[in-house]
Amino acid sequence: MALAVALVVVIITLLSGYFFWAHTWWFPIDISKHGGAIDRQFTLTLIITGIIFVLAQLALAYAVWRYRDRGDGRKARYSHGNNKLEATWTIAATVLFIGLTLMGYHIWAGIHFVGAAPGAMRVEVWGQQFAWYFRYPGPDGQFGPVHIGDKYDPATGKYIDDNKVDDATGNYLGLDRDHDAASKDDIVTATLAVPVNQQVELILRSKDVTHSFFVRELRLKQDLVPGMEIPIHFTATKTGRFEIACAELCGLGHYKMRAFFEVMTEPDYQKWLQNMAAAQ
C-alpha cells in the first residue's frame, strides 16, 4: 500500500509537470509591449512553484513509503517538532513568496499606475448583452454624450425618458448626432481596429451589466462596469486578427459575446477608419 501511494503520487506529479514542461498547451503569441514582462514573470513563478511542487510531492511520497509500518516492532520517533526547522521554512517561504510578488510589481505599475501618453489614440469599448461596440471620436477628438436608458432628475425625483438607443437604425450607443456637436463625427463599429506600434487608450463602459474585455494575445483583461469609465492602455506590436472574449458572466449569451480585434499597419488602419466613417 505504501509503495502504491508513493508511486501514484510520483506519477501524478511527473505527468502534471510534464505538460507544463513540454508546453503542450501554452499561451498564444504575445502582441503587446507589456506582455513580454508578464510572460517572464509567469515563467519565473512557474519555475519556483514547480520546484516546490515537485519537492513537496516527492517528499510526501518518500515519507509515506519510507516510514510505513513494517511490522518490525520499531516505534515511531517521539518528537514534537523542531523550532529551528520551523523558523527556517517560515523565513524561506516569506522571502520567496513576498519577493516574487514584489518582482512583478513594476509590470502592474506600468499598466495601471502610469496613464496613457497625452498623444495616445482613444477608443471607447462598449459592452452590452451580448455584443461589443467600439467608438472612435472622429476628427474632433471628442466623444459625444450618450443617451442610454432613463435619466434621474434630482429636482423632481423622477426618471425622464432619455433613451435614444435604437438597434433598428444602428444607433447602438444612443448618440444624438443632430443636437450634440461632438457626436456628429463619432464612428461606432463592431470590430476593434488599431494601428500597430501606437499607444491606444481604451475607455471601458457598459450599457447593462458587468462584462470583461479579454484579448489573450494582448495579455489584457479588464472589467466593464456599468456606471464607470475605466481606462486601460496598451501598444500592439504585431499586426493580425484576434478574438475578443467576454470574461465576466453577463447572462445567457455570455459564451457568444465576442468580437474581433485587428491590428493594422497605419495606412491600412486609416483606410479602414475612412470606410467606417463613410458607413455611419
Place this chain on the structure above:
Amino acid sequence: MAEMQAEIVHRHEAPKAFIWKYIFSLDHKVIGIQYYLLALFSVFVGLTLSILMRIHLVWPQASIPLLDKVSPLGAPGGVISPEYYLSLLTLHGTIMVFFVLTTAPQGGFGNYFLPLQIGAEDMAFPRLNMLSFWTTFAGLAVLMATFFIHDGPPIGGWTSYPPLSAVGGAAGPGMAVGETLWVVSIAIFCVASMLGAINFIATTLDLRARGLSLMKLPLTCWAWFLTAILGLLSFAVLLAAGVLLLLDRTGGTSFFIPGGLLVSDKPILHSGGSPLLWQHLFWFFGHPEVYIAILPGMGVTSHVLSTFARKPIFGYRAMVYAMSAIGVLGFCVWGHHMFVSGMSPYSAFAFSVLTMAIAIPSAIKTFNWIGTLLGAKIRFSTPMLFSIGFVSLFVTGGLSGIFLGQPPLDIYFHDTYFVLAHFHMIMGVASIFGIFTATYFWFPKMFGRMMNETLGKIHFWITFVGVYAIFMPMHYLGLEGNPRRYAEFIDNFLLPLMSVHRFISIAAFITGAAQLIFLFNLIWSLFKGKKATENPWEATTLEWTVPSPPPFDNFAGKHPVIYHGAYEFSVPGAEKDYIMQNSPEEVAADH
C-alpha cells in the same frame, strides 16, 4: 485511577418520543448527523449538476432522460440550453459552497465531535443548535425550490454580481423569482451559520474539561473554533449584502445599481449605486469562506496524520499559530478576487502582498504535515489515505494561488479555467478529502460499526486519481485562456481545446460514479459493518474513551480530567504506543 473517575454529578436521560429524539433533537450528536445527512443530500445534488454540465460542454445536443420533466423550459426534450447550463452552474456552486463545504465539516463533524473532544455533555446552547440546523434546512429548501419555478434557477453564478443579479427578469431567465429565492436562501443560511458560530465559540471557551488548556486541544477543535470566529464575522457581512441586494430587487433602492442602464431594451429606473460595492462585500465574506471550508479539513488531516503515523504532530504550536494567522489574514485579502474589477489598482498591490503573506502559514502547515510523517510508523487505513491525499491536493491547489495572487499574472488568468482549477483543487476537492477523512475516521464512533476497508480503498484510489485527471488539465486550459462560465465553446481559439474538455468530462463521469461506492459503503456499513470497539484506531482524544456510539449524555454524567496533549504517540517508556488525554500516566517529555 481515582481522580480520573470524577464523581457523577448529573445524568440526563434521552427523550423517548421519535420527534424529540430524531427530528427536533437537542442532542449535538443527532444534530451533527442531521447536518451530515443534509450535506450528503446536497453533495449528490451538486455532483449531479456538475455531471450534467460536463455532458453539456462536450455533447451540447445530448438528450438527457427525465430532465425535460424537471425543466421543460431550460431543457426542452432533455437537451440542456445554454441558459440552463448557467442555472446548473449557479446552483452547483451555491450548493457545494454553502450546503456542503460549510455544512459538513463544521455543522456535521464539528457539532458531533467538539463536545466529545473537550469533555462536554453537549454544546453550550442546545436549543440554538437545533435552531441553526433547521434554519439551514429552510435555506436549502428555498434554494431547491428554484428548480421547480417556471423559468428555472438563477443564471448569475454563485457570486451573483449586480447589476445582472439586481435588475430582475430583464437580465435573463431565472433572474426574476429564481434570483430572489437565491438571495433569500443565502440570507437564511447566513443567519443559521451565525447562530451555529456563536455556539461553537461559547462551547470551546466555556465547556472544556478540567486540565484541557487551549494548547492541549486537539487541532480539530482549534480548527472548528477558528472556523466559527471566521463564520461569525464573515456571514454577518454577507447577510447585510444579501439584504441590500434584496432591497434593490424588491424595494426600489439603488445600492448596487447605477443610473442610465438599459437591459434588454428596458430602461432600469435606478441610479447612484455601485456594482463594485457588492463585490467588496461579497468577497469580504467570500475569501474567509474559503478558509471556513478548509480549516476543519486541515484540523482533521493533522489529527488523522498524527494518529496513523503513531507520532506526535510536528510543531503543534506552529500549527495553531498558522491556522490563526490564516484566519486573520483571510479577512485582509478579499481584493485579490477583484484585480481586474475596476477597483483602484493601487489597492491591488496591498491585497497582493497580503495574499502572498497567507501562503506562509499554508506552507508551514504543509511542512509540518510532512514533518509528522518523517520517522513515523504509518498505518494505511482508509482515513489515512484520504488525509495523505488531502496534503497532496493542498500543495497542488495552493501553489496555483501563487500565480493568481500576483496582479500582473491575474490579468491573464482571471476568470479562466486556471482559476477554476485552483479553487476546485483547494477549496473543493481538498476540503472534500477532509470530509472523507473525517467520515472514514469517525464513522465507527458515530454508528458503532467499521466502514468496509476494501470499498474505502477502492473509493480512495478512483477519487484521488480522478480528481487530478479532472482538475489538472483545467490548468492547461487556463494557459490557453479558456474563459470559465461558457456554456459552449464557439470562439476559434477554443475549438482545438475540445479534446481536453472531453478528457475532463470522461474523468468526471468515472470519478462521479465512484462516489456511489462511498454511498453504498456508508449504507452497507451502517447495518452490516464489523462492530466497532471503543477505540478502534488507538487514538488519544476523549471521544475514544466512551462507547461507540456514545451514550446520550456523552460521559454518563462524569467529568473527564485531562493530563496530556492530544498527540502523545510512541512515548518512550510508555506501555502502549499511545497515551489517552485523560490517562494520568506520567510522560517523560510531556509539555
